[in-house]
Amino acid sequence: MASSIQINANKTCLIVDDSKMIRRVASRILRELKFEPSEAGDGREAMELCKAKMPDAILLDWNMPIMDGLSFLKTLRGVEGGAKPVVLFCTAERDVIKIAEALDAGADEYIMKPFDSDILGSKLSEVGLLDQAHL
Amino acid sequence: MSGDLSLKPSYYEALKRLTIELVGVKLGADHTFLVETRLSALARKEGFEDLSQMIDELFSRGQTRLAIHVVTSLLERATRFFEDRPGYEALGDIILPDLHPLYRGGTLRIMSYGCSSGQEIYSAAILADTLADLFPNMDIELTGVDYPSEALERARAGRFTHFEVQRGLPIRHLIKYFDRDGEDWVIKQSLRDKITFLDHNLLANIDALGTFQVVMFRGHLGQFISPAKVRILRSLGKLVSVNGYLMLGSHENLDDTNFWFKALSATPGCYKKRAKQGLITEPETETGTGTEIEKFPKQPFVPMEYNGSKTV
Numbered sequence: 443m444a445s446s447i448q449i450n451a452n453k454t455c456l457i458v459d460d461s462k463m464i465r466r467v468a469s470r471i472l473r474e475l476k477f478e479p480s481e482a483g484d485g486r487e488a489m490e491l492c493k494a495k496m497p498d499a500i501l502l503d504w505n506m507p508i509m510d511g512l513s514f515l516k517t518l519r520g521v522e523g524g525a526k527p528v529v530l531f532c533t534a535e536r537d538v539i540k541i542a543e544a545l546d547a548g549a550d551e552y553i554m555k556p557f558d559s560d561i562l563g564s565k566l567s568e569v570g571l572l573d574q575a576h577l
Numbered sequence: 578m579s580g581d582l583s584l585k586p587s588y589y590e591a592l593k594r595l596t597i598e599l600v601g602v603k604l605g606a607d608h609t610f611l612v613e614t615r616l617s618a619l620a621r622k623e624g625f626e627d628l629s630q631m632i633d634e635l636f637s638r639g640q641t642r643l644a645i646h647v648v649t650s651l652l653e654r655a656t657r658f659f660e661d662r663p664g665y666e667a668l669g670d671i672i673l674p675d676l677h678p679l680y681r682g683g684t685l686r687i688m689s690y691g692c693s694s695g696q697e698i699y700s701a702a703i704l705a706d707t708l709a710d711l712f713p714n715m716d717i718e719l720t721g722v723d724y725p726s727e728a729l730e731r732a733r734a735g736r737f738t739h740f741e742v743q744r745g746l747p748i749r750h751l752i753k754y755f756d757r758d759g760e761d762w763v764i765k766q767s768l769r770d771k772i773t774f775l776d777h778n779l780l781a782n783i784d785a786l787g788t789f790q791v792v793m794f795r796g797h798l799g800q801f802i803s804p805a806k807v808r809i810l811r812s813l814g815k816l817v818s819v820n821g822y823l824m825l826g827s828h829e830n831l832d833d834t835n836f837w838f839k840a841l842s843a844t845p846g847c848y849k850k851r852a853k854q855g856l857i858t859e860p861e862t863e864t865g866t867g868t869e870i871e872k873f874p875k876q877p878f879v880p881m882e883y884n885g886s887k888t889v
Binding site: 538 | 657739740743744745747748749751752757
């Protein structure tokens with residue numbers, strides 16, 4: 443549908459992951475979905491980028507050096523404008539308790555690695571950033 | 578693509594005929610590679626040396642069980658949780674609120690006709706459970722029917738892969754309604770208990786199934802040849818209780834095959850059964866002259882054992 447392209451034309455998504463490979467793959471998929479991706483290698487770097495300009499969405503890894511995903515999320519939700527970005531955890535953690543902990547801390551969705559473009563698209567539509575008709 | 582087939586062209590043609598006769602579906606060009614991939618996998622599982630040996634066996638001995646497995650594995654399509662979302666919104670926002678006053682104090686029955694690996698009926702069960710407080714004093718029973726197949730066995734097991742549970746299913750539903758088991762996720766028993774899965778030939782008589790207030794038959798219509806489509810829609814006309822609903826996909830409609838239902842204008846693909854049936858209850862004989870239609874048997878030749886034996 444043409445409308446889905448327009449809806450997502452200007453959406454920005456910050457990818458926070460210490461793996462360069464994951465950031466590259468996620469960037470490529472997000473561009474295909476008409477998002478404008480940016481990248482950070484850990485929570486602290488991501489926080490600096492967010493303070494400069496809040497993205498529409500954040501794809502957030504859990505285990506990272508310096509500042510992990512959960513600490514980043516808790517910090518983000520406490521700062522001015524930090525409630526705005528839709529946060530999708532994207533991590534190898536699959537424990538139900540961990541998932542619940544992420545949701546309690548303010549995550550909107552949760553992706554378990556490994557993922558593909560279908561899963562990422564599905565989750566983005568789940569949080570209202572992508573038209574269902576895209577799928 | 579056909580040049581890559583290891584199967585004899587005559588066998589491929591025979592498979593096409595079998596699929597039309599058995600389930601009323603015409604194999605398209607997109608099924609060509611599935612013949613190789615899926616049937617090779619099935620051949621291994623069934624203990625044959627290779628695909629050719631299985632197909633030899635199929636056409637020399639004419640085993641019905643094998644024929645059904647061959648055809649269903651060819652036709653299985655990937656389904657996802659909450660696929661075609663507008664239908665679920667209609668179910669929660671319009672259909673259940675409309676039916677609740679009528680079934681308060683009783684049981685409302687929901688059917689997925691052609692349930693495949695179960696995502697549709699499990700999604701309906703999840704939706705009904707999340708809305709249970711809005712519809713007090715009403716039990717909801719769910720049933721999924723399909724040909725005996727690997728997909729139906731997966732539905733019965735309620736076991737889904739890491740990838741399947743991440744397509745269409747919100748994470749909160751995953752952690753509420755599934756248990757993790759190694760790499761897979763398994764539907765919790767409490768939800769599983771609400772659903773019955775039955776072997777059923779979709780073209781066969783449905784009288785033994787009873788009636789349902791909601792029948793989901795979404796995304797299937799396009800694949801059937803015309804006589805099979807008419808036969809199924811007539812069955813569904815009986816399967817849906819008076820005042821009940823038939824749900825097609827949001828991009829599907831009954832067109833000129835609608836003898837029983839009133840379309841809901843606000844929700845494409847959703848139909849409410851009329852209190853009184855229209856004048857036309859028996860559709861005219863098909864006028865099509867295509868060879869498939871001529872070959873299509875008056876009654877399916879699937880033996881009775883496949884007409885709804887209950888194996889829960």
